[in-house]
Amino acid sequence: MTHYLDQLNDVQKQAVLQKDGPMIIIAGAGSGKTRVLTYRIAHLMKNDVDPFNILSLTFTNKAAREMKSRIASVVGQSEAKNLWMGTFHSVFARILRSESEKIGFPSNFTIYDTQDSVRLLTAIIKELQLEKDKYKAKQVLGRISQYKNSLITVRAYYNSPELLEADKLSGRPQMGKIYKEYVDRCFKAGAMDFDDLLLRTNELLTRFPVVLAKYQDRFRYIMVDEYQDTNHSQYLIVRALADRYQNICVVGDDSQSIYSFRGANIQNILNFQKDYDDVKIFKLEQNYRSSKVIVEAANSVIEKNKTKLDKEIWTANAEGERVIVMRTYSEGDEGRFVADSIFENKMQNQLTNDVFTVLYRTNAQSRAIEDALRKKDIKYRIYGGLSFYQRKEIKDTLAYLRLLVNPNDEEALKRVINYPARGIGQTTIDKLTVAANHYKKSIFDILLNLELVDLKINSGTKIKLENFANMIRSFQIEMESKNAFEITDAVLKKTRLIKDIELEGTPEAISRVENVQELLNGIKDFIEVQKEKEEEASLSYFLEDVALATDFDNEKDDIPRVSLMTIHLSKGLEFPYVFIVGLEENLFPSAMSMNTRSEIEEERRLFYVAITRAEKQVFLSYAQSRYRWGKLIDCEPSRFLEEIDEKYLKYITPKKSIVQSNKFIDQNIFDDIPQHKIRFKKPVQRVIQKSKARKNDSIKNEPPKNLKKLTTTITGKDKTNLFDNNLTVGNIVEHAKFGRGEVIHLEGNGNNKKAEIKFESGNTKKLLLQFAKLNIIA
DNA sequence: TTTTCAAGAATTTTT
DNA sequence: TTCTTGAAAA
Numbered sequence: 001m002t003h004y005l006d007q008l009n010d011v012q013k014q015a016v017l018q019k020d021g022p023m024i025i026i027a028g029a030g031s032g033k034t035r036v037l038t039y040r041i042a043h044l045m046k047n048d049v050d051p052f053n054i055l056s057l058t059f060t061n062k063a064a065r066e067m068k069s070r071i072a073s074v075v076g077q078s079e080a081k082n083l084w085m086g087t088f089h090s091v092f093a094r095i096l097r098s099e100s101e102k103i104g105f106p107s108n109f110t111i112y113d114t115q116d117s118v119r120l121l122t123a124i125i126k127e128l129q130l131e132k133d134k135y136k137a138k139q140v141l142g143r144i145s146q147y148k149n150s151l152i153t154v155r156a157y158y159n160s161p162e163l164l165e166a167d168k169l170s171g172r173p174q175m176g177k178i179y180k181e182y183v184d185r186c187f188k189a190g191a192m193d194f195d196d197l198l199l200r201t202n203e204l205l206t207r208f209p210v211v212l213a214k215y216q217d218r219f220r221y222i223m224v225d226e227y228q229d230t231n232h233s234q235y236l237i238v239r240a241l242a243d244r245y246q247n248i249c250v251v252g253d254d255s256q257s258i259y260s261f262r263g264a265n266i267q268n269i270l271n272f273q274k275d276y277d278d279v280k281i282f283k284l285e286q287n288y289r290s291s292k293v294i295v296e297a298a299n300s301v302i303e304k305n306k307t308k309l310d311k312e313i314w315t316a317n318a319e320g321e322r323v324i325v326m327r328t329y330s331e332g333d334e335g336r337f338v339a340d341s342i343f344e345n346k347m348q349n350q351l352t353n354d355v356f357t358v359l360y361r362t363n364a365q366s367r368a369i370e371d372a373l374r375k376k377d378i379k380y381r382i383y384g385g386l387s388f389y390q391r392k393e394i395k396d397t398l399a400y401l402r403l404l405v406n407p408n409d410e411e412a413l414k415r416v417i418n419y420p421a422r423g424i425g426q427t428t429i430d431k432l433t434v435a436a437n438h439y440k441k442s443i444f445d446i447l448l449n450l451e452l453v454d455l456k457i458n459s460g461t462k463i464k465l466e467n468f469a470n471m472i473r474s475f476q477i478e479m480e481s482k483n484a485f486e487i488t489d490a491v492l493k494k495t496r497l498i499k500d501i502e503l504e505g506t507p508e509a510i511s512r513v514e515n516v517q518e519l520l521n522g523i524k525d526f527i528e529v530q531k532e533k534e535e536e537a538s539l540s541y542f543l544e545d546v547a548l549a550t551d552f553d554n555e556k557d558d559i560p561r562v563s564l565m566t567i568h569l570s571k572g573l574e575f576p577y578v579f580i581v582g583l584e585e586n587l588f589p590s591a592m593s594m595n596t597r598s599e600i601e602e603e604r605r606l607f608y609v610a611i612t613r614a615e616k617q618v619f620l621s622y623a624q625s626r627y628r629w630g631k632l633i634d635c636e637p638s639r640f641l642e643e644i645d646e647k648y649l650k651y652i653t654p655k656k657s658i659v660q661s662n663k664f665i666d667q668n669i670f671d672d673i674p675q676h677k678i679r680f681k682k683p684v685q686r687v688i689q690k691s692k693a694r695k696n697d698s699i700k701n702e703p704p705k706n707l708k709k710l711t712t713t714i715t716g717k718d719k720t721n722l723f724d725n726n727l728t729v730g731n732i733v734e735h736a737k738f739g740r741g742e743v744i745h746l747e748g749n750g751n752n753k754k755a756e757i758k759f760e761s762g763n764t765k766k767l768l769l770q771f772a773k774l775n776i777i778a
Numbered sequence: 779t780t781t782t783c784a785a786g787a788a789t790t791t792t793t
Numbered sequence: 794t795t796c797t798t799g800a801a802a803a
Contacts, residue, residue, distance in 0.1 A: 059793090060793085061793095087793065088793080089793050090793090113793095114792085114793090194792090194793050195793090197793085198793095258791080259791080259792075259793095261790080261791060261792085262791080262792060262793075361790070361791075362789060362790055362791075363789085363790085363791085364788095364789055364790090365789095384791095384792080418779095421779090421780080423779070423780090424779090425779045425780080426779085427779085428779095548793070550792085550793075566790090566791065566792090567791080568790095568791045568792070569791090569792085587789095587790090588790095590789090590790050590791080591789095591790085592789090592790055592791090593790075593791090606791080627794070628788095628789080628794090629787090629788070629789090629794065629795090630794040630795085631794090
């Protein structure tokens with residue numbers, strides 16, 4: 001086997017060999033950054049640095065796992081095991097577990113995910129009787145997140161005239177009150193949100209010099225990956241920990257900073273040299289990933305940004321295919337283009353699905369792509385969006401487990417106190433909350449002391465509450481003798497949660513039951529893996545893992561699939577063929593990020609990231625019209641398309657079109673869109689060449705047939721539209737719930753069309769055809 | 779208290 | 794178009 005140092009180029013080698021002192025590695029896209037990081041760590045270990053003394057912070061758990069296994073292959077499994085490696089959130093959550101009591105949190109503190117936070121804020125806003133239109137929980141959370149990431153505590157907030165003024169101006173003068181209540185409630189519940197994991201770590205390190213010294217001494221060598229996307233809170237943690245030994249190595253690429261919306265501060269990387277003395281700089285500029293065309297096309301884009309560090313990315317790789325640009329009529333067409341291209345490429349080049357990825361700006365765009373892939377029977381996997389652990393049935397199950405571990409967890413309690421339904425309604429919960437706030441206790445404490453507080457609830461409800469509390473307590477006792485898997489199983493049986501889902505009897509219910517089973521399997525796996533690693537397999541640790549898990553962490557070996565994800569999620573990944581869809585103004589760049597130069601620059605970096613994921617070829621596409629909230633809107637091509645040097649592009653026109661619309665599509669509606677003429681009339685110049693070159697004879701200058709279109713739409717969409725047209729008075733229909741009946745009257749139009757039906761049971765009902773799933777019997 | 783239906787909002791990006 | 798929310802009915 002060749003020595004690992006021989007697998008590196010000069011700069012890479014220097015970076016690996018640089019052992020001590022502050023250093024920064026500016027790593028262009030595809031420049032072998034991970035390789036340098038892993039070998040650097042391996043090299044440290046080979047040179048007498050104890051793995052216990054190395055801290056490596058990555059952007060995702062997946063990156064940490066991969067790096068760890070690559071290091072293990074150089075230095076051996078048992079050595080690599082002791083490395084501290086993970087995301088900021090997971091590493092410091094782990095540290096907080098052992099230190100949290102110093103700052104008033106129990107060691108079994110809960111981690112609130114975004115949904116928990118939003119729910120809590122919604123409750124608080126309601127309790128404070130604020131207008132919920134002014135105070136939208138999500139926005140309020142975003143604001144609080146900003147404070148926390150900038151280390152602005154409630155007190156600091158009230159001491160800052162600027163912040164008070166800013167919130168007043170934006171119509172939210174009560175932000176301080178909400179912020180305070182939110183922090184207090186989290187504290188009382190023994191819960192930390194994502195931002196708290198960093199904020200409280202900072203608190204711990206600042207307030208307790210002994211603790212700081214302990215971890216400074218422990219982490220003698222610190223590495224931070226994706227440094228361009230660290231926020232202020234993370235920045236301070238790193239500074240504090242590195243202060244003693246100054247062995248800090250940060251890696252990143254300012255051109256790939258794409259997380260400013262969640263507080264990432266690009267200045268952290270731009271100013272690194274000012275923060276430490278005698279910083280060594282390494283620039284990895286050779287790209288090993290992508291073809292020349294891709295590297296240079298990407299360069300031509302990022303050049304347009306003013307704020308950036310000086311570097312020149314180049315590659316020795318082959319020229320490669322040009323970037324394909326595809327104009328389509330609609331999102332449906334765009335999807336078909338993607339599916340067709342994947343299909344063609346697979347056939348021509350004997351490829352499997354997993355070499356393709358489709359990237360988009362917003363999650364909502366995935367649907368059209370999914371539909372098209374499904375029609376072509378191409379298997380795919382979506383990353384992000386609603387992840388496994390965010391599904392209702394999973395969150396419900398987990399909420400029980402959370403409550404067992406930490407009965408003060410308010411959000412978990414509110415989630416399950418009446419699920420499955422046990423007759424404890426909103427009014428009762430409100431009363432409990434008021435009492436809990438009044439006595440400064442958790443709701444569970446109130447439940448345990450019902451006779452001491454006068455809640456003005458009737459005795460029936462009181463018994464229900466007592467039963468619930470007793471059930472939770474008995475689980476807690478059981479938990480002492482059972483492992484995580486057994487206790488979960490017991491909870492599911494006792495609460496009849498699965499039975500409750502099955503009761504719905506729908507096909508979706510079946511898959512939801514399967515999800516819960518899957519969760520059980522997951523717990524079993526977790527126990528086994530932890531045993532292998534000789535680590536604790538407690539329920540508490542499992543819940544922590546789950547709270548910080550991302551979609552990538554739940555990946556199963558399966559058949560090869562096309563990957564679908566947002567560009568943000570694709571950071572750090574690479575794929576041979578990359579489709580970037582929806583290159584339209586207001587979508588990409590997003591309408592929300594077109595106000596300032598820096599916002600546009602971030603969007604451009606996002607585009608840069610997207611292009612540079614590709615090894616072999618990039619496909620860009622945009623639609624001329626797109627559905628938004630059920631309405632068809634016209635779209636303009638993205639400015640980014642013009643920013644790519646044209647010599648790297650190849651324009652393709654659609655072969656044929658199926659315009660998916662409920663509306664009667666008249667050719668004329670395209671007339672005010674000049675590009676459209678390419679399609680039916682004369683193509684503009686650069687398109688002529690391409691269509692000639694491709695012998696694209698499938699363009700027959702033939703307007704789409706309206707009749708056909710309509711049929712396609714109807715059969716392709718839900719069938720109720722069909723009934724809408726066909727149903728007449730006198731029809732005998734069957735309804736899933738109510739059984740058979742006769743249509744005795746029709747009213748309304750389109751989506752509002754209703755049928756009055758006399759059922760065999762004798763009941764007469766008015767049903768909206770849009771929703772009612774009726775089968776026509778006669 | 780629970781269920782049902784109609785009206786209204788909703789789309790950046792995520793640990 | 795689809796999801797969430799709120800009021801009214803059961």
